[in-house]
Amino acid sequence: FEEFLPPIVATIIGLIIFIVLLNLNLSYTSPAQELLFIIICWIPAIFFVITAGKIRLPPAIKIGVYVFATLSNMIATTFNVYAFVPVFDTILHSGFGYLCGYLLLYVFIYFSCSDKISFLPKCIFILLITAGIGIFWEVIEYCCDVFSKVNSQHGIEEGLLDTMQDTFCNLGGACLFQVHLCIDHTFFQDKFFKAVEKHFSIYLDENKIEMDMLVQNAAIESKHDSSFSVIIRAEDEAPYKTIIQLMDKMKGA
Numbered sequence: 200f201e202e203f204l205p206p207i208v209a210t211i212i213g214l215i216i217f218i219v220l221l222n223l224n225l226s227y228t229s230p231a232q233e234l235l236f237i238i239i240c241w242i243p244a245i246f247f248v249i250t251a252g253k254i255r256l257p258p259a260i261k262i263g264v265y266v267f268a269t270l271s272n273m274i275a276t277t278f279n280v281y282a283f284v285p286v287f288d289t290i291l292h293s294g295f296g297y298l299c300g301y302l303l304l305y306v307f308i309y310f311s312c313s314d315k316i317s318f319l320p321k322c323i324f325i326l327l328i329t330a331g332i333g334i335f336w337e338v339i340e341y342c343c344d345v346f347s348k349v350n351s352q353h354g355i356e357e358g359l360l361d362t363m364q365d366t367f368c369n370l371g372g373a374c375l376f377q378v379h380l381c382i383d384h385t386f387f388q389d390k391f392f393k394a395v396e397k398h399f400s401i402y403l404d405e406n407k408i409e410m411d412m413l414v415q416n417a418a419i420e421s422k423h424d425s426s427f428s429v430i431i432r433a434e435d436e437a438p439y440k441t442i443i444q445l446m447d448k449m450k451g452a
Contacts, residue, residue, distance in 0.1 A: 202247045202255065205265060209240035213273065220277070227279045231343060236272035240265060256305065263298045267291065292365045295336070296372020297379075299329040304380075304392075318384055322377050329376070333369030337362045 217233040242264055243256045256264075271291045275281055281288045303325045316324070341362075383391040 202244050205261070206237075206241040206244050209265070209268070210237050213237040213240075216273070216277070227282075229277050229279070229343075232272045232277040235339070235343065236268050236277075239268035239272065256302075260298070260302055260305065263294075263301070267295060267298060271295075288361075288365065289368050292333070292368035293372040293375070296329055296333060296369040296374075297376045298372075299332050299369075300325050300373050300376030303328055322380055325380075326373050326377055329373035330366075330370050333366055333373070336369070337365060340365075 213233040213236050217230045220228045220230040220233070243261045247255055270287075275287055275291065307321065307325065380392070383389060
């Protein structure tokens with residue numbers, strides 16, 4: 200239920216603001232942006248559903264998604280805050296690039312690609328995909344302007360300039376995330392990366408181990424020592440199905 204409570208609350212708030220703004224019919228507001236705000240807030244829950252509960256995004260990413268959607272769509276674009284605080288757009292798009300890089304790192308690890316690809320190609324892949332997501336976001340803004348008569352790109356005259364500025368800001372945020380990964384890889388032996396990886400892996404002490412290997416080792420030890428036992432500790436939001444699967448295999452061993 201905790202995966203669905205935030206987007207449900209966001210949906211209720213977004214619909215209320217949407218209905219109120221439609222009735223007020225203020226010239227400087229864009230009520231349709233509230234619908235986009237609702238869609239973005241459902242992204243973590245959608246990940247959870249389409250992966251049958253195997254991907255439960257950590258609090259840091261979920262909070263980042265909710266905060267970005269609130270500042271960008273619910274407040275800034277809906278009420279045209281960019282017209283009064285132009286730098287606000289730069290900050291949000293830069294943060295969007297960093298957040299996308301963080302999210303893509305989780306997807307990368309989930310599909311077990313991290314052990315098959317070296318560090319540099321991994322960084323380039325995340326950077327290019329993040330840049331692509333930023334371009335796709337600009338397409339969404341353009342479609343909103345055309346079909347909903349809003350002004351997220353500040354008019355036809357400034358639209359191209361706004362799109363290019365936003366694209367560079369997204370790319371800048373993505374590059375900042377790459378700098379973060381490089382510093383972590385060079386000076387901290389991938390401490391940040393390993394912390395992210397632990398959300399999808401099983402560890403024996405501080406060493407990553409495959410589930411079948413862990414069960415096999417436990418079976419061998421139990422034959423030599425009848426008092427041998429295994430303690431399973433789930434940290435933070437560990438995948439529930441992985442824990443159950445491990446417990447079932449341990450019983451069979």
